[in-house]
Amino acid sequence: MESASDEMRRVFGREGMQDAGHVRRLIRQGLWTGHTSGLAxxxxxxxxxxxxxxxxxxxxxxxxxxxxxxxLLAVSEPGQPLLPRLGAGIDIRTDVPRYRVWRDGELVDEPSDITALWRDDLVSFVIGCSFSFEQALMEAGLPLRHVEQGRNVAMFRTNVPTEAAGPxxxxxxxxxxPMRASAVIRAVQVTSRFPNVHGAPVHIGDPSLIGITDLSKPDYGDAVDVMPDELPVFWACGVTPQAAIQQARPAFCITHAPGAMLITDLLNSQLASF
Incomplete structure (x- = not known):
């Protein structure tokens, strides 16, 4: 059976996997509808x-x-599907592998193109993603199991409340x-340099302290093993707004499917603070 990593190489080509424009073109053509971890x-x-x-x-x-x-990385003008600040020719209606359509807080569809749903009053918000600091972690010699296994990162709802605004x-x-204890301090140092993409971890160790009961059953994404000599390390996640949308129950909303991100022309190094 073909692994997710092998499928990515087959669809994009080994070099094409790292070319943001090439990846977006294939996504726009509907040739890739999976997660984007490991791409560009x-x-x-x-x-x-x-x-x-x-x-x-x-x-x-x-x-x-x-x-x-x-x-926040970018906010569009109402009805404007292009995001030139994030990349040449990016069209928010076609350039995400898989979307989620919500009506009254209920998930009703997961299309790969939202052109037919577009309206002149829609405002797009693009929010930083932890995939951006993963490259820095790997360059620092800190392996990431979900990347090695070609899986989506594991995501969990916690019992930690966010601060409300309106609904x-x-x-x-x-x-x-998961990381060995000896790597955790280095991971904190590395990710602290990326405040625009969630920054340092919000919790390390016992998941029950933040309301997570079973690491083998993520709310979104894919489970990965935590070895006996490893600690689970948790970062804030840009899927948080989807939990807020479920609670606010707006009449209409569109989000990305967890792990299926918008790939921009911005470089991760541009977001790093020194």
């Missing part, structure tokens, strides 16, 4: 929330009050990466 490693990837203008101000305040899980509130969602 040098480039910033983004979580996506699209809301009608009537709810956009409240959601903007929600992001501003919760910068750890919701670090938007809900639990913090986190990503989890």
């Amino acid at each position: 490693d040098d480039h910033v990837q983004g979580n996506l929330v699209i809301l009608p203008q009537a709810q956009a101000d409240d959601f903007l305040r929600y992001c501003q009050r919760n910068p750890k899980p919701c670090p 938007f509130s809900g639990p913090l969602v986190v990503t989890m990466r």
